[in-house]
Amino acid sequence: MVKLRSILKWSFIALILLFIYFPIIFLTINSFNESDVIQTGWSGFSLDHYRYFFDFENEPIRVVGQTILLAIVVALLSSIFVTIGAIGIFYSKKHAHNTLSAMNRIPVINAEVVTAISFALFVSFFNIDKSTYIPLLLGQMILCTPFVVLSILPKLRQMDNNLYEAALDLGASPTKALFSVVIPQILPGIIAGFLLSITLSLDDYVITAYTKPDSFMTISTHIYGLDKNNVVGPKIKAAYWAFTAIIFFIIVLVVIIVNISAYQKTRSKKR
Amino acid sequence: METLKKQPFRPHFSRKLLAIPYGLFLAFFVVIPLLIIIYYAFTDDNGKFTFEYLRLFFNESGGGLKGFLTSYNFKTIMRSLFISLVSTVICLVIAYPVAYIIAKCKLKNKSVLLLMFVVPMWVNFVLRINALKELFIWLGIYNKSNTWNVVNTIIGMVYDFLPFMILPIYTTIIKIDNSYLEAARDLGSTGARAFLKITLPLSKAGIMSGVSMVFLPSMTNYVVSNYLTFRNVKIIGKLIDDYFMGDLWHDGSLIALLLLLFMFLVTWLTGGFQADEQTETRGTSLW
Numbered sequence: 001m002v003k004l005r006s007i008l009k010w011s012f013i014a015l016i017l018l019f020i021y022f023p024i025i026f027l028t029i030n031s032f033n034e035s036d037v038i039q040t041g042w043s044g045f046s047l048d049h050y051r052y053f054f055d056f057e058n059e060p061i062r063v064v065g066q067t068i069l070l071a072i073v074v075a076l077l078s079s080i081f082v083t084i085g086a087i088g089i090f091y092s093k094k095h096a097h098n099t100l101s102a103m104n105r106i107p108v109i110n111a112e113v114v115t116a117i118s119f120a121l122f123v124s125f126f127n128i129d130k131s132t133y134i135p136l137l138l139g140q141m142i143l144c145t146p147f148v149v150l151s152i153l154p155k156l157r158q159m160d161n162n163l164y165e166a167a168l169d170l171g172a173s174p175t176k177a178l179f180s181v182v183i184p185q186i187l188p189g190i191i192a193g194f195l196l197s198i199t200l201s202l203d204d205y206v207i208t209a210y211t212k213p214d215s216f217m218t219i220s221t222h223i224y225g226l227d228k229n230n231v232v233g234p235k236i237k238a239a240y241w242a243f244t245a246i247i248f249f250i251i252v253l254v255v256i257i258v259n260i261s262a263y264q265k266t267r268s269k270k271r
Numbered sequence: 272m273e274t275l276k277k278q279p280f281r282p283h284f285s286r287k288l289l290a291i292p293y294g295l296f297l298a299f300f301v302v303i304p305l306l307i308i309i310y311y312a313f314t315d316d317n318g319k320f321t322f323e324y325l326r327l328f329f330n331e332s333g334g335g336l337k338g339f340l341t342s343y344n345f346k347t348i349m350r351s352l353f354i355s356l357v358s359t360v361i362c363l364v365i366a367y368p369v370a371y372i373i374a375k376c377k378l379k380n381k382s383v384l385l386l387m388f389v390v391p392m393w394v395n396f397v398l399r400i401n402a403l404k405e406l407f408i409w410l411g412i413y414n415k416s417n418t419w420n421v422v423n424t425i426i427g428m429v430y431d432f433l434p435f436m437i438l439p440i441y442t443t444i445i446k447i448d449n450s451y452l453e454a455a456r457d458l459g460s461t462g463a464r465a466f467l468k469i470t471l472p473l474s475k476a477g478i479m480s481g482v483s484m485v486f487l488p489s490m491t492n493y494v495v496s497n498y499l500t501f502r503n504v505k506i507i508g509k510l511i512d513d514y515f516m517g518d519l520w521h522d523g524s525l526i527a528l529l530l531l532l533f534m535f536l537v538t539w540l541t542g543g544f545q546a547d548e549q550t551e552t553r554g555t556s557l558w
Binding site for chain 2: 009010012013016017019020021022023024026027030038039081082084085086087088089090091092093096100103104106107109110111112113114115117118119120121122125138141142145149174178199202203205206219220223224227237240241243244247248250251254255258259262263266
């Protein structure tokens with residue numbers, strides 16, 4: 001009885017994992033397929049799609065590069081800016097604290113398309129030139145900063161406030177106390193917020209589409225555009241299968257490493 | 272001695288002032304844009320105040336209430352609601368057992384198992400949807416019929432948003448003090464009864480948080496519905512996008528405003544305004 005339940009339990013977990021991973025694995029297999037059209041089926045092993053992807057003459061790798069660059073810039077700006085802001089919010093009086101938290105929640109609960117068009121209207125209302133990349137950077141920051149705030153604030157709450165006072169009493173300037181006492185304590189929150197910003201920025205389609213300069217492309221807008229205009233760029237599409245496969249391999253590697261390190265940790269504890 | 276003298280003259284550094292730049296950022300780039308939406312929804316091309324677009328929305332083709340109930344806008348809203356309700360229920364039905372099994376299992380490294388449900392999110396969202404689309408093409412169900420298109424959209428939404436449902440539920444279940452359940456067992460309660468009376472109510476915050484993370488995006492994420500159905504399933508997010516792409520900013524703004532009000536209503540109903548950062552999904556628990 002107990003055994004049957006356990007079998008049912010784990011087959012359910014396995015089934016859901018299969019649902020989550022199957023499309024990605026399917027694409028990974030096809031990235032080694034000579035053909036670049038899925039319907040034709042398996043037409044032989046080839047690394048052509050990888051060769052195409054890694055050729056800097058072609059669009060995909062350049063698009064991937066600039067998407068990653070954009071994500072890093074947005075994440076850096078967001079986490080530095082928000083670290084300052086979150087410390088401020090934390091020490092604000094109750095009324096200001098609540099107002100700021102409420103404003104911070106708006107982009108979190110709002111539909112992305114509403115955030116995107118409202119900001120796009122703002123950009124056209126004040127005649128800001130999209131080709132300056134300023135709307136794109138600000139737009140993506142709107143997307144990321146609320147989540148950075150939400151990952152830093154709990155760390156501020158856990159912080160031992162006496163340490164800051166002690167630093168001041170021992171003669172540190174407030175700036176120095178902030179940098180050498182407060183910041184190190186909330187660093188895990190800042191890093192979590194930074195990483196989260198990177199994934200949000202990498203993933204984003206809607207806000208990017210509304211705020212980017214016309215010639216600029218990210219992974220999301222590039223692939224979506226291929227589908228939308230029906231300009232069938234089968235080679236480009238297949239190159240992105242290769243890219244998906246590469247990320248999948250990285251994921252598998254990370255999961256294995258985490259597994260091994262977790263296993264070793266529990267083993268060393270036993271000793 | 273010198274420092275002692277200096278101290279009274281040092282202006283007291285107030286840390287709360289640090290909130291000003293971020294406060295201004297939010298006011299300028301979040302609040303003002305929303306006010307601009309309201310402005311566009313209730314003015315015409317000459318900037319004159321009007322209810323015309325509100326009237327048009329509810330009375331697109333004339334014919335009063337009956338006209339509205341058969342209008343394109345109303346059908347799109349109903350379709351969006353249907354898709355997002357079904358997606359949310361499926362996500363919940365899958366996510367709760369998954370979160371429960373992982374949280375209660377005897378494995379030492381539960382977080383590794385949880386990680387396996389979360390890491391696919393590292394693959395770019397459009398790439399993931401693209402993988403699903405290629406799979407649908409291969410299975411022969413891509414753009415096969417209207418029904419298949421709706422089914423495929425729902426599969427896409429579930430596929431995309433499932434981790435957002437698993438994480439908050441897992442976070443709340445793992446926090447439940449085991450001694451409650453032991454006490455229930457000692458007092459003669461069966462496993463099912465203990466679950467219904469203790470685990471389920473105590474994980475309500477996680478369910479609510481998960482529902483709000485899935486329900487609203489699956490009404491508006493038109494990338495999923497467009498990409499998986501050869502642009503044959505219109506949801507409300509696409510409706511707004513279409514108006515803006517067609518330069519009909521006033522009509523688009525009005526629908527965006529209505530959607531915004533709906534969001535606030537749902538968030539208020541699911542208690543999202545009181546939710547503390549601990550149950551915030553896309554936040555820290557991801558890492």
